[in-house]
Amino acid sequence: MQASFEFPPIGVIHSCFKQKFGIPRQPGLVAEARATLELLPPYDCAEALTELAGFSHLWIIFVFHRSLRDGWRPTVRPPRLGGNRRIGVFASRSPFRPNPIGLSAVRLLGIVEEDGKRLLQLAGVDLLDGTPVLDIKPYLPYGDAIADARAGYAQAAPRAPLAVTFEARAEAQITAAEADHPGLRRLIEQLLAADPRPAYQAGTASRRRFGMRLWDYDVQWEMVDGGVRVTGLIPLPVDEGA
Amino acid sequence: MQASFEFPPIGVIHSCFKQKFGIPRQPGLVAEARATLELLPPYDCAEALTELAGFSHLWIIFVFHRSLRDGWRPTVRPPRLGGNRRIGVFASRSPFRPNPIGLSAVRLLGIVEEDGKRLLQLAGVDLLDGTPVLDIKPYLPYGDAIADARAGYAQAAPRAPLAVTFEARAEAQITAAEADHPGLRRLIEQLLAADPRPAYQAGTASRRRFGMRLWDYDVQWEMVDGGVRVTGLIPLPVDEGA
Secondary structure, three states, rough: OOOOOEEEOOOEEEOOOOOOOOOOOOOOOOOOOOOEEOOOOOOOOHHHHHHHHHHHHEEEEEEEEOOOOOOOOOEEOOOOHOOOOEEHHHHHHOOOOOOEEEEEEEEEEEEEEEOEEEEEEEEEOOOOOOOOOEEEOOOHHHHOOOOOOHHHHHHOOOOOOOOEOOOOHHHHHHHHHHOOOOOHHHHHHHHHHHHOOOOOOOOOOOOEEEEEEEOOOEEEEEEOOOOEEEEEEEEEOOOOOO | OOOEEEEOOEEEEOEEEOOOOOOOOOOOOOOOOOOEEEEOOOOHHHHHHHHHEEEEEEEEEEEEOHHHHOOOOOOOOOOOOOOHHHHHHHHOOOOOOOOOEEEEEEEHHHHEEEEEEEEEEEEEOOOOOOOEEEEEEEEHHHHOOOOOOEEEOOOOOOOOOOOOEOOHHHHHHHHHHOOOOHHHHHHHHHHOOOOOOOOOOOOOOOOEEEEEEEOOEEEEEEOOEEEEEEEEEEOOOOOOOO
């Protein structure tokens, strides 16, 4: 057998998620999380997408590009288990895998051509901005949807346990930003309800103020009485932290 | 972005399918199709599989190793459409893709250690013998099972339309072979019922006798009155055609 296999990216993801912190822990959990998949030449021909629009969902096979240099360990500690229990890496969807390849089922909203680029519009993503895409496959429910699959420690979806409220200042800032980013308020609400804090911080009072980058904004919030209070949406210099 | 990404195999598939002809067209269609995934060092440590046994199904991400040198074209002609209609390669699960990466949901029957090798026992596979495996992920029904997904031309499972009968000679040969390969008769029945003939041959009388390699046997059959009649199971010299 070959010692290794080499694959060029066929596309790249453009998404609101500029950093790992805050990203949904699986696809489909945050319906409002949208992204664009830009096909790269020579894979961007219209023929390669013939009849793709008939599919509501796609598989995206991608590279965890921010985990490439981190290496892997045989076990990981999934956030859903509170960060205490060690699980085999092959029993997890962690990015820190022997081959940092990701797999996400996402919703296909549309296919457009803009400025000579062929773009797939996606929703329900958990994909970082800049993610290299290796393959796109149609989701085939007759083979891929196994509703009665037994899934050990991960049977149910992680809960989105937190109530989210917005301070007046944050409301105003978000309303203004919605002009460029429709659905932003609902996106922030869905992301924060899922409690993006690292497992070791959830349930402690050790740190109460947080920020996460979304598009070119810093979303700022506090933990208050077990819920999330969004305090502001601060524009960031473009490309900062990218 | 990097021009390409390099991934070593973490495992290799051992299966009854020694050639492409006759292989199920998707995973899950032939429950009896079994395989073993052998983990390769240094990925074969027990820790990496901790709690994997709690999952009934896995994703196998693999290389279509017999399609590596074939290149890709923007469109393919899926067998289910009779080989007449052209579909975009990204709207298909064809092995002839820009990156020949495969994705199969398979059933996990068990995890064993044999002769110092760590093996996953799989069922419902559509994997060629010798397939290099890039990743193993747990199947998570809450995110992966999208029962109401719309799937264009591929909404329903391909039919398994053919009746399969066995000549007395074939019955006797299969019964003898079942000692080494329990379930062989049912496997042959399920495979042939699905009509493995290329789309351009199905429905024609141009060729009536067929053979496919399964383990180290040549399964021989004829098309008779629109059904399949299995005529023999001939042992092949070991490794021939491998």
